[in-house]
Structure formats: C-alpha cells, structure tokens
Amino acid sequence: MRLQTTLARTVTVSGVGLHSGHLVRATLRPAPAGRGIVFVRTDVGAVLPALAEEAGRLDYATSLGERGREVGTVEHLLSAAAGLGLDNLTVEIDGPELPILDGSSAPWVAEIHSAGLTTLASAARPFAVPKTLSVHGSDGKWIEIRPAKELRISYSIDFPHPAVGRQSISLVLTPETYAAHLAPARTFGFLAEYEYMKSKGLARGASEDNCIVVGESAVLNGGLRFPDEFVRHKVLDLVGDLALVGRPVVGHVVAHRAGHALHTALAKEIRQALAGEHLRRVEPAPESVALAGR
Numbered sequence: 001m002r003l004q005t006t007l008a009r010t011v012t013v014s015g016v017g018l019h020s021g022h023l024v025r026a027t028l029r030p031a032p033a034g035r036g037i038v039f040v041r042t043d044v045g046a047v048l049p050a051l052a053e054e055a056g057r058l059d060y061a062t063s064l065g066e067r068g069r070e071v072g073t074v075e076h077l078l079s080a081a082a083g084l085g086l087d088n089l090t091v092e093i094d095g096p097e098l099p100i101l102d103g104s105s106a107p108w109v110a111e112i113h114s115a116g117l118t119t120l121a122s123a124a125r126p127f128a129v130p131k132t133l134s135v136h137g138s139d140g141k142w143i144e145i146r147p148a149k150e151l152r153i154s155y156s157i158d159f160p161h162p163a164v165g166r167q168s169i170s171l172v173l174t175p176e177t178y179a180a181h182l183a184p185a186r187t188f189g190f191l192a193e194y195e196y197m198k199s200k201g202l203a204r205g206a207s208e209d210n211c212i213v214v215g216e217s218a219v220l221n222g223g224l225r226f227p228d229e230f231v232r233h234k235v236l237d238l239v240g241d242l243a244l245v246g247r248p249v250v251g252h253v254v255a256h257r258a259g260h261a262l263h264t265a266l267a268k269e270i271r272q273a274l275a276g277e278h279l280r281r282v283e284p285a286p287e288s289v290a291l292a293g294r
C-alpha cells in the first residue's frame, strides 16, 4: 500500500499553448487527499476535474470542458503527474491551454521534482481492471487493457512515413521508468499537415522548439532524443489520457495506432468498470443474502 501524494509546495510555469498560441501561466498547487487533479480556469471561472467524462476536443490533443471554458492540451502535465505518482493537484491556468514547453513532459517532471511530493493520510486506491476492456477505432486502430499485477504499456505505431514507420515499445510504469524512458519524448508534427492544422485553429504556437518537425522524408529540426522517440511520445500521451480514470490504473494496456480519442474512450470504459465494482461492493451479492437467510 502507498499513501496518496500531493505537491510539497506551489510552482508556477509559463509558456505558449501549442494549438492556441496563447501565452499562459499555470500554477500547480497542493490539494487534499481524494481531490484528484482539478483544473481551474481563473480567467473564465471554470472548474474542470481531470476525468474522462469531462473530455472535450480530442483532435491532436486532449481538452477538458466545452469551448470557451475549456482547458486544452492537458495530457503532458497529466502524464507527468500520473507517471510520478502525484495523485492530488490543483492547476490554475489563466488561459485556454496548458503551455507546451519543449513538447515533452520532462519540464513538468522537473517542476514536480523540484517542488517535491508529500504524502497525505489516505491510502492511494489503484484500480486493477477485473477483465479485459477493448476499444476499436476505424482503420485497424485499437486499444485494450488486460488484467495484470502492475501497469504495463505495450504500444505500436505504423506511420506510412520514412522518418517514422513502424515502432513499438513495452514497459512497466514506475516513477523511475517514466522519468527516464518516456518523459523526454517530444510531440511531433508533419509539415505536410501544418497549413491544414492552422486553418482549423490548431498548431498556432507550434515551433521548432516545441515539437519534432517531420518533413517529406526526414526530421527537420535536429536529432531525436531516442531512436523511437515517436512511439515513446505516444505512450507518454496514453499515460496522461489514462489519468482521466481519476485513480491509478493497474493492468496491461496494449495499443496499436491509437490516439487521444481511443485513449480517452478506454479511460471511460475503465471508469464504467470502476463504477460497477463500487455497486457490487455496496449491494450484497445474491449468494450472501441467501446464506444469511438460512
């Protein structure tokens, strides 16, 4: 058993949002046990718990809430928090989207490490999935979680692009494996999609400093941090989207060519299974009622 955690002190991070291009300030504050992670838009007065049913836009990033009151690109901060075992946190933000920083979650990990974690007087409540849950998308994309003793993630991607191609990785998540093998992996964007994305109001804050820029045949902005940085970033995203379960998850997640929409759909499935477990615990099973009557 481990105890729930929160930040030992408040930290503030400023930067540009990847899609909105807005300069925003995020303040990460300690929160009490059982609160989970909650985003507060201080400019519009919106309060958004980091839970799958709050998910909004899921194209290219994960947003919570409705347009006008949304908090965009929450996945990298959520990933750092879940990856490091930070359970309770209030995130105040004065604009529509979290700062993208360097496109990875390493700067968030550094902030959380510098603030430190403190334990709270309540046990963490990891949820071990009792059976396999699957979500299938279009075009052969899928994700599932199988019962297991620890959180393992196996992820494969297959982009028809010479700089990316097929990549796969499988690892057990611990704060140490997260910080070393996933956190530094940066988000990536294809130059061919850039104009289209901008026309949709996306990628307005994108630059060579906050994403891997993939040109027609090669990466255009320097070397990669890992030979398989692309699939590692997909796992980083998945860890963040799975945080929308609201509790630590235990199981073996297997994903093939998934993305934010499928990750979040799986988080919803897990939350339904979690709600079912609660019902079973509250209502006595029919056998025990029969036994009690004998």
Ligand SMILES: [Zn+2]
Binding pocket: 075, 076, 187, 233, 237
């Ligand atoms: Zn990402």
